[in-house]
Structures are given as C-alpha cells and as structure tokens.
Amino acid sequence: MREVLQRHLEETGSPDLRVRECRIANTRRRDGSRGTVEYELTLEHRVSGATWDQRVTGATFGGDRTRRAWASLRQADAPADGNGPAPGFPPFAYLPELDLLLQAFPHDYRLPALAELMAGPPADITPTLLAVFGDGAWELAEWRAEPIQYRVDMRAILRLTVRARNCEGASAQRQLYAKIYRDADDCRRAFTVQRAVSERAAEAAASLVAARAIALLDGRRTMVTEALPGTSLSKIVRRGDAVAPPVRAAARAIAQFHQLDIAVPPRSIADETARLREAEVFLAGERPDLAAQVSTIVEAVAAGLADAPMGLIHGDLKPDHVLIDGDRVALIDFDLAAAADPVADVAHLVAFLGKPQERARHRSHEPVDAAAIFVEEYFAHAPPSWRQRLPLYHAMTAIHKAVGLRRRRGVEGEGRLEDVLREAQALLGGDAHTSVPTFKRRMMRTAARAR
Numbered sequence: 001m002r003e004v005l006q007r008h009l010e011e012t013g014s015p016d017l018r019v020r021e022c023r024i025a026n027t028r029r030r031d032g033s034r035g036t037v038e039y040e041l042t043l044e045h046r047v048s049g050a051t052w053d054q055r056v057t058g059a060t061f062g063g064d065r066t067r068r069a070w071a072s073l074r075q076a077d078a079p080a081d082g083n084g085p086a087p088g089f090p091p092f093a094y095l096p097e098l099d100l101l102l103q104a105f106p107h108d109y110r111l112p113a114l115a116e117l118m119a120g121p122p123a124d125i126t127p128t129l130l131a132v133f134g135d136g137a138w139e140l141a142e143w144r145a146e147p148i149q150y151r152v153d154m155r156a157i158l159r160l161t162v163r164a165r166n167c168e169g170a171s172a173q174r175q176l177y178a179k180i181y182r183d184a185d186d187c188r189r190a191f192t193v194q195r196a197v198s199e200r201a202a203e204a205a206a207s208l209v210a211a212r213a214i215a216l217l218d219g220r221r222t223m224v225t226e227a228l229p230g231t232s233l234s235k236i237v238r239r240g241d242a243v244a245p246p247v248r249a250a251a252r253a254i255a256q257f258h259q260l261d262i263a264v265p266p267r268s269i270a271d272e273t274a275r276l277r278e279a280e281v282f283l284a285g286e287r288p289d290l291a292a293q294v295s296t297i298v299e300a301v302a303a304g305l306a307d308a309p310m311g312l313i314h315g316d317l318k319p320d321h322v323l324i325d326g327d328r329v330a331l332i333d334f335d336l337a338a339a340a341d342p343v344a345d346v347a348h349l350v351a352f353l354g355k356p357q358e359r360a361r362h363r364s365h366e367p368v369d370a371a372a373i374f375v376e377e378y379f380a381h382a383p384p385s386w387r388q389r390l391p392l393y394h395a396m397t398a399i400h401k402a403v404g405l406r407r408r409r410g411v412e413g414e415g416r417l418e419d420v421l422r423e424a425q426a427l428l429g430g431d432a433h434t435s436v437p438t439f440k441r442r443m444m445r446t447a448a449r450a451r
Helices: 002-011 065-075 112-119 126-133 184-204 233-239 244-258 269-286 288-305 342-353 370-379 384-408 411-428 438-450
Strands: 017-029 035-045 051-060 092-095 100-104 138-151 155-166 171-181 208-210 213-217 222-226 311-313 322-325 328-331 338-340
Touching: 002 017, 002 092, 065 092, 065 100, 112 138, 112 155, 112 171, 126 138, 126 155, 126 171, 126 213, 126 222, 138 171, 171 184, 184 208, 184 213, 184 222, 184 244, 208 244, 233 244, 233 322, 244 311, 244 322, 244 328, 244 342, 244 370, 269 288, 269 384, 288 384, 288 411, 311 342, 342 370, 342 384, 370 384, 384 411, 384 438, 411 438
Parallel strands: 208 328
Antiparallel strands: 017 035, 035 051, 051 100, 092 100, 138 155, 155 171, 171 222, 213 222, 311 338, 322 328
16 A cells, blocks of 8 residues: 555655555445545655654545545545645545545545644634633634544544633633534534533532533534543543442442433334344354254343333443543533433443453452442432343343354354353343353453453
C-alpha cells in the first residue's frame, strides 16, 4: 500500500512528498464489498526533510457508491490543502483500482463536522457555546479540539477546551464534549435522552448525575455536552484499591437510573428470543448430541423473560461508561438507551467487573469480588423480584458463547462449549452461586486486553 499511496501523491501534484512508512492500524468489514481501513503514515518532505505522522482512512461503500461519493466531493469543491506541511496529503482522493475513498484525518465524508470543529468554532454556534460562561458579554479567547474517539464513517468524539474573556477582563475556561454522528436521527435521539436523564437526575437530587446537554447542532449532526469530573469505574477496579465503596455507589446510582421515567424507544425481548432460537437451530445442527440440553436452556430463558417488565436501560452499560467522583456517579453515552428489562444492563456490566482478579505480588490487599458487591448493592435498591432474572441473561449469553466456540471449532473449543452449557444449566437450576459465570469472566478478560 505504501507504493500505491506514493504513486498517488506523485500523480496528484505532491511529488515532493515521500511516504516513508505505512502501517495498517485498523480494518472493519461490513460485508464483502463494504468496509473501512485506517493507515498510519509517516510522511517526509523531500526538500525540507521535515517528517510528520498522518492518519489516512480508506472507505469503500459497495456498488458504485464510492465513486459517486468521490464525485459529490469534487462537485462540492472540497478543500485541496492537506493537514501537514505544504504541500500536504490531499483531504480526499479516490483510488479507482481499489475502489477506495482516501480521507486524510480529520476529514471524513460521512462526518463533515469533524474537520470543521477541529479547525475552530463555527461562527454561527459560538454564541451558544459562550452561554455556558453565564451572564455578561463574553468573547472567545481560545479553542482547542482534541479527538478522543474516532470510528471511520461512523462517529467521533472531541474534547473541547474553550476559554473566554468578558468586558471586565475576567477569564474563564470550560471543557465540553462534541459527539459527531453519521445519522441525524441518532444524534437527535441521543440529545433528547441526554437532556432528559440530566434533568430527571437533577430533580431527584440523588447521587446519579448526567452531563448537561448544551447544544444540538442539527445540521452538523453533532451534540455538545458539558464535561463531568470523575474516574471511570474500569480504572478503579483495575487499580484494586478501595474498590468496594465506588462499586456500591455505582450500583445505587444505576438502580436509580433504571427507575427514571423517561420516554425511550422499546427494545423487544422478542428480538432477543428470535436470536436465541436461531442459535438453538445452529447448535442442534452442529452438535445433535447436545440438542436436548440446548433446547432445555433456551426454553427456560424464553419462558423466564417473556413477562419481564420494561424500564429505562442504558443499552451499553460497562465500567468505562460509569464515572465516579466521590459520592457522585455519572453515566455517559446514552446512544443505545431503550425501554427494556433493566436486568439486561446488570448482566452486561457484571461481565466486565468479573470475579476477584489476581493482583501483583507486591500488593498487600486481598482481591475484591467487584461483581458480587455490585449485585448485592444493586438489588438492595431495585425490586427484589428482578434478581431471579439475572441467571437467565447469563444463560442466554452462554448459548451465544457456545455458537462462537462451535464456529471456531477445534478440540479445545468443543470441550469449552460443553463446559459453558453445563454451567448455564447449573445457573438455571440454582446450583451455581455466582454473580458472573466463568465463561463471562473469560470474556471480560479478553475485553480488557483488547482495550
């Protein structure tokens, strides 16, 4: 790919640039014809000798959509200047031989607001942003935009540091977050939920807080929120020091969150059950000897969850989305909020908390079962009847885990598959006294390594 990019630069009027290194940082395929790739380039100016790093992404949309996207960018007279020393890498380019749209970060065809906000505050939204400083005539003095999350063609999050001065010479600084969406409806929905959770939490005057929604930049598919102080629950648990108090605080706050009255779209358990049935059919075809065992588990889960109550759920609840600041607990990222069974959130979170972790030998404290602490505290502040559904969600995960193991095949995987199903049956029979099954602990460790 380095040679392809080098040839492209020479053909598009940047012969003084040399691609010294080209590394693939990430790839994502949606199907055989659509996907994205991220490259980390080291560029060198042949004359000055200056070098710099440049992130370049490639996207292909399938069919003739990539070519049409390139045509629309050319029609719109996309900026020709690059992001490094002149002459820089072009913001957009098209490689017909690969049907690949090249994009020099922060340019992204699906997220046009990303490059715009990185460059500086658009004049039309500056008054809205200055309103966070309160009354008085404030003028923008400084704007810094730092990308903290970016998924090509999908979404991005910027940390905005804004400093302003008023007519009396006073200076103040605020930190905000701008989340940029590919889809306008997703952005509006997330903004509505963010605002509602923030308002309801403030009315309850409890430990639960949510960032205040500052602005919906509808035309830019961007939501701006305030920044909240705090340390993620994942960092606290990894450190292993004084874990119990923050885990209990998180459990109480999440129980409060699940009982807020907020209108959100429903997420039907019927869809989950349908996926479970598909998994059952797959496993029965692959392992007929386990068909009866799988069927028993699936029937128990489907029957147990059929009448589960609907409530507010986060939809992607994990320790990274929980911030602890003393007695205050903030939840972030409500993109997948829905009306469903709150216990689904609990099962998802405790999989990440896991069981006691082995600490370094120099640590003097005992390992803490963060998941068990969370479960006990949560159900002390939520309807007790909800607790009986927790094993059902663990068993549901077991079926999907078994499908994954079977698809990977291998002798070791077959043994683990049977262990997973046995553990699921033990959970449903009440014989396993654990907050997190062993297969979920393995999943949690894998996720931690991936981060």
